[in-house]
Amino acid sequence: xxxxxxxxxxxxxxxxxxxxxxxxxxxxxxxxxxxxxxxxxxxxxxxxxxxxxxxxxxxxxxxxxxxxxxxxxxxxxxxxxxxxxxxxxxxxxxxxxxxxxxxxxxxxxxxxxxxxxxxxxxxxxxxxxxxxxxxxxxxxxxxxxxxxxxxxxxxxxxxxxxxxxxxxxxxxxxxxxxxxxxxxxxxxxxxxxxxxxxxxxxxxxxxxxxxxxxxxxxxxxxxxxxxxxxxxxxxxxxxxxxxxxxxxxxxxxxxxxxxxxxxxxxxxxxxxxxxxxxxxxxxxxxxxxxxxxxxxxxxxxxxxxxxxxxxxxxxxxxxxxxxxxx
Numbered sequence: 001x002x003x004x005x006x007x008x009x010x011x012x013x014x015x016x017x018x019x020x021x022x023x024x025x026x027x028x029x030x031x032x033x034x035x036x037x038x039x040x041x042x043x044x045x046x047x048x049x050x051x052x053x054x055x056x057x058x059x060x061x062x063x064x065x066x067x068x069x070x071x072x073x074x075x076x077x078x079x080x081x082x083x084x085x086x087x088x089x090x091x092x093x094x095x096x097x098x099x100x101x102x103x104x105x106x107x108x109x110x111x112x113x114x115x116x117x118x119x120x121x122x123x124x125x126x127x128x129x130x131x132x133x134x135x136x137x138x139x140x141x142x143x144x145x146x147x148x149x150x151x152x153x154x155x156x157x158x159x160x161x162x163x164x165x166x167x168x169x170x171x172x173x174x175x176x177x178x179x180x181x182x183x184x185x186x187x188x189x190x191x192x193x194x195x196x197x198x199x200x201x202x203x204x205x206x207x208x209x210x211x212x213x214x215x216x217x218x219x220x221x222x223x224x225x226x227x228x229x230x231x232x233x234x235x236x237x238x239x240x241x242x243x244x245x246x247x248x249x250x251x252x253x254x255x256x257x258x259x260x261x262x263x264x265x266x267x268x269x270x271x272x273x274x275x276x277x278x279x280x281x282x283x284x285x286x287x288x289x290x291x292x293x294x295x296x297x298x299x300x301x302x303x304x305x306x307x308x309x310x311x312x313x314x315x316x317x318x319x320x321x322x323x324x325x326x
Contacts, residue, residue: 005314012306017069019302020295024065027291054080055093057291068295089299090292094284099296103278107300109179110277112189113269114262116197118255121204126251128205129212134239136217144209151206160199160272167195177273196273200266204258211254215247222246248319253312260308264301 035051052058056067056078067076071088078084081091081098089099132144167174174195180188219225220243228238267279274280278297285293 005310008310008313009307012303012310015306016299016302020069020299021065023295023298024068024291025061027289027294028061054078056090068292089296092285092293093290094288094293099292102281102293103296103300106276106278106281108181109275110263110266110270110279112179112182112193113196113200113266113275113277114259116193117200117204117262117266118259120197121201121208122255124201125205125208126212128209130216130244132209132213133216133220136220141213144213148206148209151202152210154202154206156199156203156268157272159202160196160269163195163199164273177275179275179277193275196269196275199272200262200269207254208251212247212251215250216243219243219246245319249316252315252319256308256312257305260305261301263304263308 035048035055035057049058056064059067068090070076071084071086071090073086075086076084076088076090078091081096084091084098087100089103091098092102128144128148132141135141164177168176175188175191177195178188178192180192182189220239222243225238225242228242229235233241264278266277267282269275270277270279271283278300281293282297282301284290285297
């Protein structure tokens with residue numbers, strides 16, 4: 001297991017390095033000059049040169065990338081802002097704030113949104129899929145399948161605005177979505193994120209319902225499950241000990257990818273409910289051609305997905321003893 005984790009983490013670091021290099025190159029393919037954007041209307045050549053020097057974009061692109069990469073592991077000295085401690089992701093072009101600190105400030109919002117929604121859609125989606133599989137061909141099965149098909153066709157921005165109109169503005173059942181730190185006020189934290197959790201869970205619940213049902217139906221028709229039934233084991237024992245355990249693999253795989261994606265930033269959800277998370281920060285950095293912030297957000301999103309997949313592979317060995325990590 002240890003050798004497996006070392007190899008996978010090493011491979012993940014290489015992937016993140018390649019992603020950072022590609023993002024760095026793509027930024028310069030965009031015909032927008034961050035120095036010109038910061039200089040204002042009454043910009044002079046001397047002022048423009050000074051801004052480029054302050055931002056560190058007056059050097060060749062390979063040199064800029066090398067300096068940025070060194071700063072991530074060893075820190076970096078800036079003429080304007082002084083020394084930046086490692087991990088130094090640079091300073092924002094738009095507001096001169098440290099990138100790493102800004103991301104850490106936004107990360108609790110995204111983590112709260114991601115893990116809260118994950119708990120909701122796992123309980124609802126997997127539970128509905130299990131009921132549909134147990135009641136295969138009956139009313140509950142048809143209802144769950146139809147509801148999941150409808151849910152998977154909905155969009156977050158549509159459902160979000162409709163839900164806010166009815167449940168917040170008209171009925172007053174739920175609070176206006178907003179971000180409150182958990183340590184400041186747990187009740188306000190929960191009420192402010194409840195509607196985004198439910199709306200985000202609608203889309204994912206539909207997918208997990210269909211996937212859980214299809215996997216369980218397939219497992220229930222396997223020979224080893226029929227053999228267990230023929231030996232006189234109870235229905236619940238057969239279902240949870242054999243069928244459910246065999247169906248967990250694909251569910252865990254998809255859950256790891258989904259959770260990593262959400263941690264990287266639920267862009268549409270955060271935009272819809274005006275939550276100050278990583279997703280909104282990513283949109284803002286793209287709009288303002290803010291390379292340091294864009295690199296930081298991209299590395300966070302990529303790292304979340306890559307390391308989520310490593311954890312999923314490690315969990316496989318616990319779910320299925322037949323799997324050995326080599």
